[in-house]
Amino acid sequence: MNYKIRESLFGLICAAALAFVLGAAIFVPGASAQVVPSVLEELRLVTQDEGSAKFILRFSPAEPRVATVDRDPNRPELVMATTLKTGRIASRQTYRGLVRSLQFETQGSSLVLRFSTALPSTIRAERMGANSIQVSVDRVSEEEVLGSRPIGSAGEDVVPQQELSRGPIDAYQPGDAYELVFLKYADVSEVVGLLAEGVEISPNDVFIRREPGFGSPAANQQTSYIGAPQQAERESVPLGKNFGNGLAVDRRLNAIWITGTPDRIDRVKRQIELIDVPVDSVILETQFVELTETGARNLGLDLNNQNGQIGVGTLTTGSFLPFGIDPNDVLPSGVLQAAIYAQIQKGEGRIVSRPRIAAQSGSTAKIITGDALPILTSIQLSGVNGVSQQVQYVNVGVTLQIAPRVSSDGYITSKIYGVVSSVTGFSQGYPTISQREAETSASVRDGETFVIGGLTQENVLTTKSKVPLLGDIPLVGNLFRNERSTSTKTELYIVITPRIVRHRRFEDQRSTGDSVEQELEPETAGY
Incomplete structure (x- = not known):
């Protein structure tokens, strides 16, 4: 009997202790139930074009509280509170359309989904059920950028909505x-x-x-110049x-x-x-050299041989050696220029032009030297004294356009376009213009020379002579006249030597390095 009483008392004491512990757990200030995080199980793209995109996010066991952040219109964000991501979903995904890519990032207990868009956009999140959310990404205009509002059960602002x-x-x-x-x-x-x-x-x-017009129109004449395309006026920009x-x-x-x-x-x-x-600049020393066929052969350059090679010969005889070199090889610039000058001194050539032009690496420069020949294209009569003429001007001379680029290893890659034109005669009152042009690209080191050649032109010179008085007699005057035609062939060579103009930043670096070494010398000497 006493044993049963003691057992009952022990049970009552245990029950009272358990009730006390549970009550303390319930009424202790600050105590709360453990929050179960949501898990993002699926991310699916529903539709996308250049102006909008829709995604479906599925969670378990239930959807979290989310907020949209549009502070950066090109990178809107979706913040999911107390959320984890399953390993089946990649941390970074790329798309084509308005949304280019999306990336997940963990910030504390929250999961941030950041969208990278091609144009300024805003995002909206809508509840699709017990465990799904639809995220809409829409393009916005330049005048509107929306803030964000969460879609929780209470509807309270996690990030205040504001007009930016x-x-x-x-x-x-x-x-x-x-x-x-x-x-x-x-x-x-x-x-x-x-x-x-x-x-x-x-x-x-x-x-x-803006190219100036050539000539001075006379009175009562209307002249229009069509030599170059009109330059479009730059639109007014803020x-x-x-x-x-x-x-x-x-x-x-x-x-x-x-x-x-x-x-x-x-x-x-x-x-x-x-x-x-700063970027480096390039000065291109260019020479347009015109050599006769004999001068080119004496120089040792034959850019038109059947093997596609450049022949190399001695400067004295000009005879070709039994081998050639590849056209991409670089010849010594001093020897080449000396050989060209030697042929010019012999009367086997002439220097047409020596343009010297500079351009920044990556930019384009152009130089034009010569004359503009007027060509009358049409005449219109209006009224009694009104005369309207339309004149077209054609540039004759030398045109050089370059676009150099300096690499980090000291090479200069140049795109070159050169034109040499001249008047060779007249036909029915209009000039006959001979034009030779070349366009190429080459890569050489600083100070090395390369040659663009093989632009051949054949000229026919007609010489007429007669015996005074007797050559003017009708019928029999032809017996006292002489007419002789001489054909000459010339070749145009463009000799180009690019030189790099280094920016002073390299000198500043060297001087800085020298000063550092000078400051370290006394300390090093002490050790």
Whole structure:
């Protein structure tokens, strides 16, 4: 009996202790039930075009609370609170259309899905059931950029919704900073095009070529010149432009306005420093040399032989050696120029022109020397004293256009287009123009010479002579006249020597290195 009483008392004590523990767990301040995270099981693209895209996200056991963030219109984000991602879904995926790619990122207990879009866009999230969400990505205009609102059961704002202005000052957010970065060498269009994906602006330093008219129209005459195509007027563009992703340009100052966190500003500034660097220039010393067939043979250059090789001969005899060299090989520039000058001194050639032109690496330069020949194309009579003439001008002379590029190993790759034209005669009052042109590209080292040749022209010279008085007698005058035709063949060679003009940044680096060595010398000597 006593045993049963003791057993009952022990059971009552255990029950009371258990009730006390449970009650303490329930009423202890701050105690809460454990939150079960949602797991993203599936991400599926439903439809996409150039203006919109729709995705379906399926979770288990239930959908999480989400928020959309549109601070960067080209990289909108979907934040999923207390969410994990299954390993079956890749962390980065690429697409074609408005959405170019998407990437997952974990921030604390939240899962962030970041979209990379080709154009400024905004995203919306809609509940599709107990465990699914539909995410819509839509293209927006330049005037609208929406904030974000979550779709939780209570509907409270995780990220406050706000209208973001397109101006850099109005777009300032709490905690953000801004800075104006001035460019030294590059144009704003070059830098912004590399920093922001899908952003294109016209260059700030557009140079519009305007050719002056030739001649002076007489009174009561209307003359139009059609020698060159008319240059289109540059469209009026604003001096400042904001792209909505924390970047704006000021064309007047050639500067970039950066808005964002201090870390982002420092990162963008480091990228700009890598881009905004000076480029080297190239000076091309060019000679248009016209040699006779004998002069070219004495020089030892035969660009038209059957083997496709350049023959090499001595400077004294000009006889060819029994072998040739590949046309891509580089000849010693000093020997080649001396040989050309020797043939000119012998009367076997002449220097047509010596244009010397410079251009920055990656840009194009052009030079034209010569005359503009007027050609009357039509005459119209209007009224009593009105005369309207239409004249077309044709350039005759030397035209040279180059586009050099300097590589890091000291080679110069040049694209060259050269034209030499001259008047060879007249036919029915109109000039006959002979034109020889060459277009090629070559890669040589600094200071090395290469030759473009083989542009052959054959001229026929007719010489008439007569005996005075007797040669003018009708019928029998032909007996006292003499007419002789001489045919001459000339070949045009373009001799080009590119030289690199290094920017002083290399000298600054060398001087900096020398000063560092000088500062280290006393300390090194002490050891």
